[in-house]
Amino acid sequence: MQLASKHALVTGGRQGIGRGIVHAFLREGATVLTCGRGDRPDDLPDACGWHRTDVASPEQVAHLAKATGALDILVNNAGVQVEKTVEDSTDADWELVMGVNARGVFNCCRAFLPLLRKGGSIINIGSISGQVADPEMALYNASKAFVHGLTRSIAVDHGPHIRCNAICPGWIETGMLDAGFTLADEPEVAREEALRRHPVRRFGKPEDIAEMAVWLASDLAGFANGQLFTIDGGLTAASPLQPGFC
Amino acid sequence: MSGRIEGKTALVTGGAGGIGWAICRRFAAEGAQVICADITAPGDFPPEGVEHRNLDIADESAVSSAFARLGAEWDSLDILVNAAGIEIEKTIEDTTLEEWNHSFAVNVTGTFLTSKFALPLLRKGDGASIINFGSYDGFIADPGLAAYCATKGAVHALTRAMACDHGPEGIRVNAICPGYVDTPMLQSFFTGDGSGGGGRSIDALQQAVRDVHPMRTYGTPDDVANLVLWLASDEARYASGQLWVLDGGLSAQVQQMRL
Numbered sequence: 060m061q062l063a064s065k066h067a068l069v070t071g072g073r074q075g076i077g078r079g080i081v082h083a084f085l086r087e088g089a090t091v092l093t094c095g096r097g098d099r100p101d102d103l104p105d106a107c108g109w110h111r112t113d114v115a116s117p118e119q120v121a122h123l124a125k126a127t128g129a130l131d132i133l134v135n136n137a138g139v140q141v142e143k144t145v146e147d148s149t150d151a152d153w154e155l156v157m158g159v160n161a162r163g164v165f166n167c168c169r170a171f172l173p174l175l176r177k178g179g180s181i182i183n184i185g186s187i188s189g190q191v192a193d194p195e196m197a198l199y200n201a202s203k204a205f206v207h208g209l210t211r212s213i214a215v216d217h218g219p220h221i222r223c224n225a226i227c228p229g230w231i232e233t234g235m236l237d238a239g240f241t242l243a244d245e246p247e248v249a250r251e252e253a254l255r256r257h258p259v260r261r262f263g264k265p266e267d268i269a270e271m272a273v274w275l276a277s278d279l280a281g282f283a284n285g286q287l288f289t290i291d292g293g294l295t296a297a298s299p300l301q302p303g304f305c
Numbered sequence: 306m307s308g309r310i311e312g313k314t315a316l317v318t319g320g321a322g323g324i325g326w327a328i329c330r331r332f333a334a335e336g337a338q339v340i341c342a343d344i345t346a347p348g349d350f351p352p353e354g355v356e357h358r359n360l361d362i363a364d365e366s367a368v369s370s371a372f373a374r375l376g377a378e379w380d381s382l383d384i385l386v387n388a389a390g391i392e393i394e395k396t397i398e399d400t401t402l403e404e405w406n407h408s409f410a411v412n413v414t415g416t417f418l419t420s421k422f423a424l425p426l427l428r429k430g431d432g433a434s435i436i437n438f439g440s441y442d443g444f445i446a447d448p449g450l451a452a453y454c455a456t457k458g459a460v461h462a463l464t465r466a467m468a469c470d471h472g473p474e475g476i477r478v479n480a481i482c483p484g485y486v487d488t489p490m491l492q493s494f495f496t497g498d499g500s501g502g503g504g505r506s507i508d509a510l511q512q513a514v515r516d517v518h519p520m521r522t523y524g525t526p527d528d529v530a531n532l533v534l535w536l537a538s539d540e541a542r543y544a545s546g547q548l549w550v551l552d553g554g555l556s557a558q559v560q561q562m563r564l
Contacts, residue, residue, distance in 0.1 A: 191559045256560045298447045299560045300485065300517045 060088035061277040066130050069093045070114050070167060071137030072107070073100050075233035076184060079265025080134055080272045081107050087273055089132065094123060114163030115155075117170075124170040132276045133171045135164040135183045135206075140199040140235055142242070148198055160202035161209075168213055168223075175221050180276045183210050184268075185225035185287055187295050203227075207287055214285030222284040224275050229291020231263040256301065258293030308336020309538045314379050314430075316340040318362050318419055319389030320355075321347040323488025324438075327526030328386055328533050329355045335534060337384065342371065342419075362389050362415030372422040381430030384537045385423045387416040387437045387460075392453040392490060394497045405452050412456035413463070420467060424476070432475045434537045437464045439480035439548055441556050457482075461548050468546030477545040479536050484552025485514060485523035519554030 067084050071077035072093025084091045085106055092108040099109035112123045114137045139159045141152045164183055175181070188196060189203030206225060213223040230236055230253065243249035254260060271290055274280050289295060315332050319325040320341030326349070329341045333354035341347060342360040351357055361367050375382065391411045393404050416437055427433035442450060443457035461480055468478040485491060495507050495514075515522050532551055535541050550556060 192557050193559045296446055298445050299558045300555055
């Protein structure tokens with residue numbers, strides 16, 4: 060039980076990576092709360108608390124902080140994506156993507172920093188897309204680069220008391236990935252080819268990210284601070300140009 | 306005096322190669338006196354201002370005597386371009402120790418030796434610039450190019466180390482990290498086993514490679530020479546210790562999902 064007696068808040072635990080982290084934290088003995096914009100999901104484990112919160116709203120996050128109390132672990136996972144270029148992106152797209160992915164992380168860090176106990180760990184979910192661009196994901200890519208920059212700032216400013224790191228997932232089997240493939244002319248061909256581009260020959264699972272979150276949350280990671288940890292099956296270690304796939 | 310490096314002296318290793326030759330010609334056109342150092346002679350007749358000299362950069366005594374001779378001829382050396390390089394298209398399993406050592410001898414040891422023996426002459430001028438050749442392959446891997454990727458990563462680290470050590474002496478050190486550039490080395494990659502061309506025509510493969518680039522083209526040796534010229538010139542006097550990726554945006558992308 061690597062997280063026994065620790066209190067954790069995971070934003071965006073309804074599904075995907077957030078839900079995977081909730082399950083892993085519970086398994087490791089943590090007391091876990093999660094939040095999302097809608098009602099409590101029916102399949103959320105009873106042991107996990109749920110708050111209806113839009114992280115893009117400073118008021119709602121402040122309210123959540125008041126209700127939560129002291130924490131050891133904050134995971135800023137909640138995120139949305141809009142598949143557009145800069146030219147096609149609307150003001151509403153900006154509000155949505157930057158509101159949740161950028162301002163939401165800021166809101167939660169600001170509200171929960173005073174509530175984090177000494178030795179606490181903030182884990183932000185960045186993305187490989189914050190390092191290298193996914194096509195037609197302009198605001199998403201930029202919002203994740205914001206997360207990376209904020210991660211380093213918090214690590215530097217609040218280092219003595221808390222640690223702050225980011226995990227940069229690659230392609231993880233979630234609804235977001237399926238949404239990408241449904242845009243393809245031949246979704247199955249696209250999926251097969253995408254798999255071949257991964258040196259490990261599979262996509263990631265939420266559990267792959269959750270295991271890194273457990274480590275970063277635990278005291279074993281006591282010297283890890285201010286870093287971006289990429290978990291992508293080797294995808295971004297290889298050139299985007301592989302003549303065998305052209 | 307209109308040349309951007311008018312009156313400067315330059316030595317370009319690998320000067321007879323695709324990129325090296327473009328650099329030699331560009332330097333001469335901008336007013337420099339250029340030694341094209343290579344183990345082979347250039348295919349074209351050298352233009353005014355360019356002189357070819359035979360040099361094996363992996364041979365310490367040859368490099369030592371080449372710079373001793375240069376020191377007797379020139380008051381100082383202003384620009385050293387380490388453009389000589391080779392690539393072996395194999396995984397580590399298929400790479401022999403001899404091939405591995407040869408890759409390092411040319412790409413890493415060669416850069417070390419020429420820089421080491423050029424330093425006394427570089428110090429004598431009024432600010433000098435060393436330009437090494439890294440590669441985008443020093444950051445991310447192309448399949449089946451293991452030794453090459455490793456040598457370029459070593460050049461990147463050596464570039465930063467040299468910039469730290471010799472900056473106080475007025476010597477700037479940078480590396481250019483090209484992506485796909487139209488050279489004999491690239492053509493060999495297209496036709497070689499490592500390309501995974503799958504029996505398609507080279508034309509079709511080349512077009513497919515262009516299409517993966519955000520600029521929809523791969524680079525020319527002149528594109529690289531333009532950046533080398535800037536780094537060699539006094540306009541770049543505050544640029545040091547950096548790795549300059551020049552790849553038409555290729556490595557700014559995540560691998561492409563085919564839609």
